[in-house]
Amino acid sequence: MIGKTHITYLFDPLCGWCYGASPLLAQLAAAPNLTITLAPTGLFSDSGARSMDEQFAAFAWSNDQRIGSLTGQRFTDAYRSQVLAKGGMLDSGPATLALTAVALTAAEHEVDALRSIQEARYVSGRDVTDMSELQNVLASVGLGAAASRLASPDSDLLAANRERMASARALMREFPVNGVPGLIVDDGAHRTLLKAQDLFNDSDLVARLSNTGVSSAGLARNSHPMKG
Structure with a gap:
């Protein structure tokens, strides 16, 4: 009998390529022989946050069109006009905290919550750097407990959020991976x-990971042996 393969997903909720990978993530989460842990890296939070000026907005839109062409994911005119053109900050800290609130209250729905936050931004053109907007997104998909935690972040939520990002960044250093x-x-x-x-x-990645595991799927070129 094949045991379950565990997958840790390194991502940032405001990363366009991560949005492009969301259909793949959904397939992995649905596969019976796989388990998924979300690991937010904080790529665009804290010191990684940046101003959404006109030049960067143009760069982002060009890159998003390439992602959409490759993956079929939608980047709408509402996103372009209401998010990119609006300016403000590219700061994934609030969205990352929102996902940690989901992880603490309804962990089984975190993949769905990530997709909802991404679609709110890239399809509906909503500002998911705003805490109140994120509360509305979570509440609208039945995650009221997480929305309530986000409304008044306590020390446990903030500590869990820091721990999740620290763990993800440690994995990025260990392998290493830059993006x-x-x-x-x-x-x-x-x-x-x-x-x-x-x-x-x-195109066969989900099937191969689900049915054969890593080593026998011919993916061991970037592998680290497990240590006892």
Whole structure:
């Protein structure tokens, strides 16, 4: 009998390529022989946050069109006009905290919550750097407990959020990997890093990970043996 393979998903909720990978993430989460842990890296939070000026907005839109062409994901005119053109900050800190609130209150729905936040931004053109907007997104998909935690972040929520990002960043240093999205695939014998190019260029990835595990799927080129 094949044991479950564990996948750690390295991502940032405001990363366009991570939004592009969301259909793949949904398939992985639905696969019966796989388990998924979300690991937010904080790529665009804290010191990684930046101003959404006109030049960067143009760059982002051009990159988003390439992602959409490759993945079929929608980047709408509402997103372009209400998010990119509006300016403000590219800061994933609030969205990352929102997902941690979901992890603490309804962990089984975190993948769905991530997709809802991404679609709120890239499809509906909503400002998911705003805490009240994030509360509305969570409440609208039945995650009222998480929305309530986000309304008044307590020390436990803030500590859990810091711990999740620290753990994700430690994995990025260990393998190493500079960007997201990425998967750390653990089949019990090896932990294997799959970078973005592996995720978007392998149409059989979900089936191979689900049915055969990492080592026998021929993915061991980036593997680290498990240590006791």
